[in-house]
Amino acid sequence: MEGSCNCKSVQFSSSDEIRAIVNCHCNLCRKMNGSAFSSYVVVAEEGFILKSGVLKTVQVSENASKIFCDHCGTPIYNQNPKLAGLKILYLGSIDNAPNLKPAINIYCESQLQWVNQIATLPNFEQGVV
DSSP states (O other), rough: OOOTTTTTEEEEOOSSSSSEEEEEEHHHHOOOOOTSOEEEEEEEGGOOOEEOOOOEEEEEEEEEEEEEEEOOOOOOEEEOOGGGEEEEEEEEGTTTTOOOOEEEOOOGGGOGGGGGGGSSOOOOOOOOO
């Protein structure tokens, strides 16, 4: 599995052995990512290889560090000491992400009420002019 940031400065690879693909609806993920929920691919830490670029780490809570491109700010992965040995890759940082599909939703007690209705919204191939 290959991945990169938006500016292509950071490039990485990871073992194809995926432990889980999840949508996280917790308040922390919403705040630190500015989105309704975050999608992650959980992999073993030893299979992750940083090929190029510089990563910056910010401790966002007692149990979460966010690691992102030092140049463009694209989030690459999170780490949690409770999940030692794992990297929680951002689905959007993976180059073949269209082939990956979340299997579960977690922290649904804080899920926004409208999220379950996304599929019923009008769809446009590109932005609305």
